[in-house]
Amino acid sequence: MYLRSVVGPEVDAFGIGAYLVTCFTQAALGCVFKLVEIHNQPCIKLSEDVSKVSVPCKKRCYRLYGKEGYPLVDLMTGENEPSPKEGEWILCRHPFNESKRAYVVPQKVEELLKCYWPGSSGKAREDLPPLKNIGKRCINQLEQMRPDHMRTLNPTPYKRVSVSEKLYDFIHFLWLNEAPVGELQ
Numbered sequence: 001m002y003l004r005s006v007v008g009p010e011v012d013a014f015g016i017g018a019y020l021v022t023c024f025t026q027a028a029l030g031c032v033f034k035l036v037e038i039h040n041q042p043c044i045k046l047s048e049d050v051s052k053v054s055v056p057c058k059k060r061c062y063r064l065y066g067k068e069g070y071p072l073v074d075l076m077t078g079e080n081e082p083s084p085k086e087g088e089w090i091l092c093r094h095p096f097n098e099s100k101r102a103y104v105v106p107q108k109v110e111e112l113l114k115c116y117w118p119g120s121s122g123k124a125r126e127d128l129p130p131l132k133n134i135g136k137r138c139i140n141q142l143e144q145m146r147p148d149h150m151r152t153l154n155p156t157p158y159k160r161v162s163v164s165e166k167l168y169d170f171i172h173f174l175w176l177n178e179a180p181v182g183e184l185q
Contacts, residue, residue, distance in 0.1 A: 044174045050096045055163065056174050061113045064090070064106035070146045072104055073160040074112065078167050084109050092162035095171055102162075 034045050034054040042057035058079040066072045073092050075084060084090045086109055094100035116126045128134075148156040163171065 042170075042174060044171070044178055046175065046179055053096060053175070055095055055167070055171060057167075057170065059113075059167070060111065063110045063112055064092075064104050065108035065110070065144075067107050069108075069144070071144060071158075071160075072106070073102070073162050075162050075164060076167060077164040078170065081164055081166055083111070091165045093165060093168040095163045095168065
């Protein structure tokens with residue numbers, strides 16, 4: 001894994017690939033924690049495989065619902081961007097494919113992430129809700145999905161995770177600044 005510190009030569013984090021942790025024939029967990037900020041400086045993990053490129057900076061995440069009450073898209077924005085508003089147009093973009101984009105006019109906006117432990121930011125830590133409430137919320141979220149997403153035979157994948165226009169521009173700005181530049185001779 002390649003990790004470049006934005007504050008000097010020190011590296012205070014590292015990662016180990018799945019093949020070093022599990023044997024090749026064993027299944028590995030299909031998700032990874034990726035660093036998005038170091039000392040309040042956004043950072044990006046680059047890869048030749050675009051699906052492995054990280055989305056930098058602290059973010060907020062919203063679920064945007066359509067007229068029929070079903071979720072249309074999950075939208076990530078930068079932490080300091082204004083929240084999407086019900087009834088207002090918003091451009092939702094695929095984080096890495098410039099031609100995949102859509103305007104959405106949400107009928108309902110639901111914030112999905114809540115920070116309960118803000119680390120050393122000086123903000124107070126909040127108590128987690130009771131486990132029973134967390135379970136109810138999970139079931140409620142599943143019940144709100146379109147039936148074709150929830151069917152057991154050939155379900156339609158819910159692949160609609162987008163970023164705001166401002167976050168899209170920032171991802172690509174950081175990507176171009178961090179990517180190595182080739183040299184032709």
